[in-house]
Amino acid sequence: MVTKNVCASAASILVISSSVHALEPSSIAVGNLALTPTVDVAVGHTDNLYNSTQNETSTWFSKVRPNFDLQGQKGSFVAGVTYALEQGSYFSSHDDDYTDHALSGYATAEFDSRKKLEILAEYLKLHDARSDSRSGNSLSPALVDKPSKYTVKALGATYTYGAHEATGQIVVSGRVEDKSYDNFRTITAAQDRMTKTLTGTFYYRISPKTRLLAEARLRDIDYDLSSVTLDSNETRLQFGAEWDATAKTSGRVKFGVLRKDYDDDSRDTLTTSSWEAGVNWAPRTYSVFDLSTSRTAEESGGAEDYIDSTRWTLGWTHGWSDRFSTRLSHTLLNEEYEGTTVDNDTNTTTLGLNYDMRRWLTLGADFSHKSFSSNIAGADYDSNEVIFRVQGSL
Template sequence: MKFTASSLAAAVSAALCANAWAIEPQSVKLSDGLTFTPTLEVSERYDDNFRAVEDGEESSWITGITPTFVLGALGRKSEYALSYSAASDIFHSSHDDDNTDHHLNADAGFEFDARNRLKLNAGYDKVEETASLDQNVENDKYTTSNLGGVYTYGAESSRAQVDFGANYEELRYQNSDHLNADKERDTTALSSTFYYRVAPKTRALVEARHTEYDYVSNDRLNSNNIALLGGLTWDATAKTSGTVKIGGEKKRFDDSSIDDKSGSLWEVGASWKPRTYSTFNLKTRRALDEGDNGASSIQSQSSTLSWEHEWLERLTSDVSYTYSDQEYQDIDRDDKIDTFGLGLTYEMRRWLDVGVGYKYSENDSSAPNESYQRNIYSLSFTASL
């Protein structure tokens, strides 16, 4: 099977900014198999608590400007995508918080023959967050860099397939006076997933994972996670598609003074399309995440239900609700976060979308001074060639 132009288009589309999903970008053909796709999002939003704090809330109008550039290349048995975006935020009531986030990603896919395929990814992100645990001192400023890939053995039409994955990631902070230095770490993740077809469009799976966390200075939190999951994945049918993985995980710390942690683990993503113009999506996850604010780890559980509906040929709405429960381990803190989102997108032209949105977040925390409420109102324009 050869790579197709549509598969490259999917890679390009995934690289574009999240709010540009309705437009149909026009690519510039640089040469045979080589394309360049630019997009631009300009937004104006009002955030009534952009530091996400309980007391002393600060509000501001924020202008966002995000250009995105994607360079795609397509070969007979390979495909490549290089994307870069710069998300600039201008805080009209607090120019000291003006910042630009940079995101660079490179993807490559190879099909050596019908049974052997390889996908590679490398990424670099430089981010500044106004809503952070250290907002009373300095915004969190950090970079992440990663390199990984997945090798697949088995033809797509065969009864059995196996994936072997590996990923390495570095997290580094650029705050002054060594602020957040205790969070800096290197993460090495290995995984293997075995698939077995039990129906024409349904496969059972078993997945094993091993993740090593190596902290640069905070050796106390060095640990490794081992997880085993089983489940099902089914391709798009007339109405549904999705993947369900359920299992357990155990976290072992190198420091014997910290008790090992264990618990159930699940990842579910499913879509239901009762009509061609209406889609319901469910995502839910439970896992042990890395600790923060003095916690050895965080038992996280979140569920998101969203509904996308095309009311008219060019008018689409998106409604979502997320509930998150974060239990901080070895300290007395439990955050329960509700987030509600509502968006409306009008495709004014093939190359221009206009969107309006509203987002409400509320954190009910058991820790003092950690609860908050936050409202964000937005208007955006997304354009392409």
């Protein structure tokens, strides 16, 4: 069988649930290539489709997501194409139905034990669900009669010099991403933008299982409309460490500073702390606790300068038997809209159940509760969602 690709596929954007995908898919030969098809089917119910503060809309819904990965390998060179489609249907509100597409091509070349190049190209047709809340780029049902659609075209590459086990290793990556909205142009055109990112990371091994790291990340954000004054340049410097399974823990932590300079002098320069961290603790091989957190500046999608976004997630995954596992997690997201006084908190608690009926078939269910609170009067809301799903492969 062809080795699974080491590039992250764009199709991972199309997700049905947060539970761990436990399938072990098989491939079929297509000439000298290997085709790996999978499918996820979900049926669920939400009691607040639009995240409304009152007169909530409840509905049953379905999501079907087939995924195809076609891959070939010759020596140390691996290349392939992945395509995923997600069809969502809301039984009580078909105006909110959607079809998302994700097409990606990837290639990995290992020149020797110290040098590796990875390339990823993506073409995505996605959507923003309608919402009454001030979350993301969602538009209110009072403004639009269906979800807003957008296209992302991206090209990225990562070059690694030095073996993972070596004393030193350098990883350099770059990505160019063009995002443009396809409908409701009088509202969404202001969000069209080109983003260029360059990241360099140096790792220094201080023990067999622990490495220190220093990372610099540059990002240029250029909006298409000249009337939009959010064009900026970001510089992020972070230092930290990563470690493999040492005393039952593994993880990576990075702390540093973020500076965001706007082309428009009327907008204030941002200088703030930033971090990215993820730590796993496994008191048993079948029971894992994980903590992840990040702080970053998100694009505002409105008149604000940016969104100061801080996220914390604590989770516990436990295997009760070889086939049955659960996942309990809680996420706190704080969003401060700089340039205004808006301050939002979103708490989401999720319980996921997985039953691996066969190697190629997994049954599952997710139950989640979301609570949104804001310093804007009358903006708070709660929502509950349940999803039942089937994940299958060859």
